[in-house]
Amino acid sequence: MSEAVALVCGGGAFPIVAARAVQARGEHAFLLGLRGIASAEIEQFPHVWLGIGQLGRAFDEIFSRDIKRVCFIGGLKRPEFTDLRLDWGGIKRIPDIVKFLKGGDDHALKGVIKLFESEGLEVVGVDSFAPELLAAQGDMAGTFPADLADDLAFARKFLSDLSAYDCGQAVVVAHGRVIAVEAVEGTDAMLARVAHLREIGRFRAKGGLLVKAPKRGQDPRVDLPAIGPDTLRNAETAALRGVAVAAGGVLMLDRAGLAAQAARAGLFLHGFAETP
Amino acid sequence: MSEAVALVCGGGAFPIVAARAVQARGEHAFLLGLRGIASAEIEQFPHVWLGIGQLGRAFDEIFSRDIKRVCFIGGLKRPEFTDLRLDWGGIKRIPDIVKFLKGGDDHALKGVIKLFESEGLEVVGVDSFAPELLAAQGDMAGTFPADLADDLAFARKFLSDLSAYDCGQAVVVAHGRVIAVEAVEGTDAMLARVAHLREIGRFRAKGGLLVKAPKRGQDPRVDLPAIGPDTLRNAETAALRGVAVAAGGVLMLDRAGLAAQAARAGLFLHGFAETP
Structure with a gap:
């Protein structure tokens, strides 16, 4: 036993x-x-x-x-x-x-x-015991667009700096601009807000991406951030180009299923290597 | 001329x-x-x-x-x-x-x-030409509660660090915890979110305060943050204890009227000195 x-x-x-x-x-x-x-x-x-x-x-x-x-x-x-x-x-x-x-x-x-x-x-x-429940590294669906490299780096630095305050683990960035920051409301509510900002014309720039990562120094044994079908559905509704997550640092219940869903929705799904 | x-x-x-x-x-x-x-x-x-x-x-x-x-x-x-x-x-x-x-x-x-x-x-x-349109220093309504000094300092440091990313100018903090961060949605939408988080039981701790300040290094000649009657009404709906703003750094259309409204709502309204 x-x-x-x-x-x-x-x-x-x-x-x-x-x-x-x-x-x-x-x-x-x-x-x-x-x-x-x-x-x-x-x-x-x-x-x-x-x-x-x-x-x-x-x-x-x-x-x-x-x-x-x-x-x-x-x-x-x-x-x-x-x-x-x-x-x-x-x-x-x-x-x-x-x-x-x-x-x-x-x-x-x-x-x-x-x-x-x-x-x-x-x-x-x-x-x-189940590494397959964590995000893989590299492109899981689509191809990460080269023109979003700056936005991804910007978002990662933002999340890393925010870590010190032990709040949100996700951010939506478009064209060098922070559109929404997650705190207590969670990723789905944040994405719904982004969709609403689009509806009312407060966020009209095309594109944008969701970036999700564990907090810097977060103990990977508890409360890793997760993405699921709702995350992708909401990202699609918010007219984002895709989702980038920390490889090995974000939970994915059904990696293959999520990759297929992202591909159907025309979203890229990318796992970036966590820098040590 | x-x-x-x-x-x-x-x-x-x-x-x-x-x-x-x-x-x-x-x-x-x-x-x-x-x-x-x-x-x-x-x-x-x-x-x-x-x-x-x-x-x-x-x-x-x-x-x-x-x-x-x-x-x-x-x-x-x-x-x-x-x-x-x-x-x-x-x-x-x-x-x-x-x-x-x-x-x-x-x-x-x-x-x-x-x-x-x-x-x-x-x-x-x-x-x-109209300094009376900016927040005064000290207590404008009620008395700033001594037990919120840590939360205010925490919120100010948070906003200052966030400045580097040129996003929101307001945050809601309660008991050392970031409840909501403003980005494109604006302060009113953020406060409505906090009220909603209360309704659905995601934010149940008593108290909390809204802190609003210009971005670090922001040119005071453009786009200073503002508070108005809606800010106070929404802070009341979100069951916050009060509002703290950067003295001289936040626009207030009718300082006396806002102070009276805050007092009626049982909210403190405080202008903190901006550190150089």
Whole structure:
């Protein structure tokens, strides 16, 4: 049983695909579904359901199975402290929890990792068992247009500088100009805004691209940014030319499916190499 | 006639108030209304109407009146090159115009100033004849809460760093976290977004403040950010605690009226000293 991974499951289909990937490697996947957040589909695997504040129970379930590795996977809205409904194992850790709930999301997630590591667990990223869930390098659909090289470099530098503030992981740039910046609203809402700016004539320049990357210094074991079918659909509605993501740094549930969708929509889909 | 100011008038009420301020100083105001953009109210002053591409005509009108000083005042959406409908005086300057329409708003506006200065005109800011149209320093309504000092400093540093990218001039921050960043959509749309994030439960922390400041290194003679009744109304709807603006760096059409509105809404309205 030491070749087992505990998957702490947020929302969406990533936990399911990740669990299948663990099994495909001949290892055992044990899923801890966050109640009200994770999909009922996790029940096809060995699992328990937990409230987000049931830290003590989470550790008990993991330790009783002699599991050493934990992976956080799936979407999770940032909880308010009052929503946590801590169990006794959580209450004991309140000082730590309060500390990591202050500040941006990244700070909070680093705190969660520390909390698990301080219990002797190894926190692993999805790349350690399912690298196919991350963006590939190079052209995944279409060809990255050479005339957008400057805009891509500009957007990457912008996101990198923004990282210090632990806010958005995506930006829309057109012709050297920042059109929209993502913060709490998320990428889909930002792209919907860009489409609206087009409708009302506030953004009329042709083209533009969405650039998405993890924050500089972000721990790849938690909360990597993701793109999915909605991202591409919204990018198309916003009349962008394409989407560029950090290779190995952005989650893609179904890389081949997304590439095909991008190609159908006439969007390029490009994975740029992350500079060290 | 040398004690005259030519006001190139964008939208809204600022050009009218500025023209009155010029007259109150015993000087002569000549208004160049941008057709389809400036308010018909400019017609109560000596004026002409011009298309935004009629640069040659603008210079002719200014020179024929022996006016030496020009002030740009009022809102102006960034035009696309194809909207300019340049006259001959504009066509002659196409190389310059193309240069300054690339890149962000600030770059474009610096280009416009250079274009006017290269004709021997002095481009002045509204502060030179109507400092009462700019935010005052200190508490204009309520008292700036001491517990928001860190958030204000954080927001100011954020806006300062963002300046390098020539995008938004406003940010909403709460408890050390960036909630929304303004880019092309403008402050009102950004605040509406924050209100929406509250509605859907994505932004549930109490408080938060709007911080607005000119870009670092922005030429105060063009396109200073502004706040008005809508800003305060939207800040109230977004359940923010108040609004902090750069003293002397943010336009306020009716400072006393805005202060009274903020006080009624229970919002603080604070002007912070710009660091040199």
